Structure formats: C-alpha cells, structure tokens
Amino acid sequence: MLDAVVNRPNRVLERQKAIQSSHLPIYYRLPRSRLYLGTYFTMWTLGMVGTTYGIYSLAFGKPAPKE
C-alpha cells in the first residue's frame, strides 16, 4: 500500500505550467475554484443577512427570560 503512495505520479510540473500561464486571480486558478468560491460567497451573504438580523436583535430585541 505504501508503494502506491510513494510511487504515485508527480504532477507538479504540469500544474505549475497551467497555473503560471493563467491570468485569472490566484483564487480562481485551480480546478473547481468557481464551485468552492461560489459556495463560499453564497454562505457568506447568508451569514451577513444573519449578522444584520443579529445586531438588530441585540440592539432592540429581548433575550430569553432567565430561569
């Protein structure tokens, strides 16, 4: 099992060529970047809506009564 890991093909050179010839921003240069960043931006936007709601609740809302 260890042999398969030790002797796996080295793809660094071809990756270096692909990434160095790309003119996209760094965070879009690897494969599947759009998927990862799209997911992140969507979640981040939801988080911002939640944060705005949270700040409003803290300023004007009421916490649960203490038992």
Added chain:
Amino acid sequence: MTNINNINRSDFQYFPFHLVTPSPWPILLSFSLLTMAIGAVMYMHGYSNGGELLSTGFILTSFGMGLWFRDVIIEGTYLGDHTRQVQKGLQLGILLFIVSEVFAFLSVFWAFFHSSLSPAIEIGGVWPPQGITPLDPFAIPLLNTILLVSSGAFVTYGHHALIHGDRRGAILGMFLTILFAVIFTILQYYEYSEAAFTMSDSVYGSSFYASTGLHGLHVIVGTIFISVAFIRLINYHLTDTHHQGCEAAILYWHFVDVVWLFLFIAVYYWGGM
C-alpha cells in the same frame, strides 16, 4: 517581441520579496469573524437563532481559512513566490504565533496554580477539592503521554527523512504521527466521557477542562496542520530544501507535545494527588 502577458518574474524582479496580489480573504474573513462573534453573544445571552449564527460564523471562518491557505500553497508551490527571504518571514511569523500560544497556555496554568496552591475554604481548603475524584494519572493520561512523545519522535524522523530525500521514510513518519495523534484524541474523548466530574464541579473541574480542553483543541488543529503537510508531501509539493509549511506544522506539533508534558505533570499528576 516580448509578450507582456507571459512575464517571468525572475527576468525582471531584482528583489527577493513577495508582493502579494489583491485578495478577497482579509475582508471576507473579518466579516466571518464578526458573524461568529455576534452569534456567540446571541447564543450565550439566550437570543433566538444565536446557535445557528454561531455555527454559520464558525463554518465561514474555517472554510475561508482553507481557501486562503489554498492560495498561499499556490503561491509557494506553483508560482515560486516563496523565496528564501520570504520563507524567513513566514518562519518568523510562525515563531511569533507560537509565542502568543505560549502566553495563552500560561494564563490557563496561572488560573490552575492560583486555585490549587492555596485552595479556598469553599472547596474544603484542600486540592483536589472535597468530593472530587480525580483521574488516575498512570492510566489513560500516561498512555497519552507515551503516544504524544512517540508522535513527536515520528514527526522528527519524517522531517529528517524529508531533508535527506527519503520520500518513503518521510511519508511513513508523517503517517504514524497522524495516526498517534488521532488515537490520542479518541482516548481523550473516552477519558472525558468516563470522568467522575464535569466542568461545573468546582474550580477543579473548570481549570481541568479549560486546560486539557484547550490543549485538546490544539491537538486537533495540529493534526489538521500535519495532515495538510502529509497530503502535500504525497503530492510532491515538498522538497528537501523547501518545506516551510511542513516545518511550521512540526514546530507547532512539538509545542503541543511540550504543553502536554506540563499538563501531565502539573494537572494530572501533582494536581490529582
């Protein structure tokens, strides 16, 4: 004619520094931390949906850190931005980070010794407090000590193998380090679930879980750190002369190791007698 779109940095850059390109991560992660902080305040004060916002903030922060570190790996491995001079800066950054961690643990140890060296009358004037049954230091804690010290030895073996160009040895060393770290975390979880006291059982419970819990959190982060180095090693990202991220992970792991030795001697052995 020179194609301006295919610039080779070393053809015209006469300094060894890395001028970073614009990145969205600082601002996005700052707001993710804000989400986490607001969520934590809401959760702790009993506002509705506080837990959900806290979880969202945590996921956003860790996911964002992953994407940011991914960019750093691209810059180091594929773009050649991490020159010797840049590596020195990164090394200094890691050292300063570990110094700040030392002080974080110092404050937890301070709290422990403050409470244990002159036990208050409310806990019976003794340490461990009356009614507390401490854990046997020579059961799971001793086994955990052996596991962590061995993992420290394996990581050093892996590091030396990497420096000497022995790919097989480096992979084996790193793998065994991760394996022992995972076993440590499982045993620590088992010990927590079997302990006769909780975090709310006097200052003993509070200081015990605060110190060992903070350490446990560092073990988990260190395991992720070493796992990233391991995956990069398998993918030929690391060479015998250029493996700054791996060295940072190793340094962090040794730090976690040393903190455990202090914890074992002070909290488990001396504090449990």
